[in-house]
Amino acid sequence: MTGVAKRIDEYHADVQSPFYSTVKDRRIRIHDVNNDDPDWKIKQVILLIVMSCTVPGTGVEQFFKSRYLPGSNESVLYPDFGQFFDRNEFKVVVNALPFVWCDKALWYRERRDVPWDVFVPFIDKWNQKQQELFTMFWQTIMDESMIEWVPKGSKLGSLPNYVYEP
Numbered sequence: 001m002t003g004v005a006k007r008i009d010e011y012h013a014d015v016q017s018p019f020y021s022t023v024k025d026r027r028i029r030i031h032d033v034n035n036d037d038p039d040w041k042i043k044q045v046i047l048l049i050v051m052s053c054t055v056p057g058t059g060v061e062q063f064f065k066s067r068y069l070p071g072s073n074e075s076v077l078y079p080d081f082g083q084f085f086d087r088n089e090f091k092v093v094v095n096a097l098p099f100v101w102c103d104k105a106l107w108y109r110e111r112r113d114v115p116w117d118v119f120v121p122f123i124d125k126w127n128q129k130q131q132e133l134f135t136m137f138w139q140t141i142m143d144e145s146m147i148e149w150v151p152k153g154s155k156l157g158s159l160p161n162y163v164y165e166p
Contacts, residue, residue, distance in 0.1 A: 004100050005031035005039045011096040016108035019092050028089055041085055045093040048081055060090065101125060 008030045012023040022028065032038050052060040064082040068074045081090075098114075099107050101121040106114065 003039075004042050007100045008042070008093055008096040011099060011107060012092060014108065017096075019095055022088055023092060026088060028092055030089065030093055041089060042093060042097075044081060044084060045090055045097075048090065049094070051079075061087075064090075098122075 009023075011017060012019050012028075014020065017023070030041050032040060037043075048060055048063055051063060055062075063079060064087055065080065068077055098118060102118040103121075106118050
């Protein structure tokens, strides 16, 4: 993920960017040169997107508030991402993220006219990373479907349709 934040800052530095004025007026910088991990905001945004899809509630906006998660009986607080960056920084990252890996010639097109070529570099990198991860992992994993079930209590384990499959 190295260099993604720089690329997003570069994307929004152009007048054609939909967030050009916001970035300029609020002096938003996604690449954080003062941090050990200059791309930390990108990682937080991706975490926020994943959380908004998996945690029940109203979406991303709920994670910029400090209150209890619904259904937690007031025991679990929302992670308040607003402490670290604001909603505008989130929107700036989300707007540019699809274009980070593609050719700059595809950056400022009308969204409905953006070709599939925008996503191909990302998918290629994703596939390459997956290949690296899976070629390094050579352990055999057994799950319950590989283990023979042995009935307890009776010959058929009180099951009407017991069949042994090797």
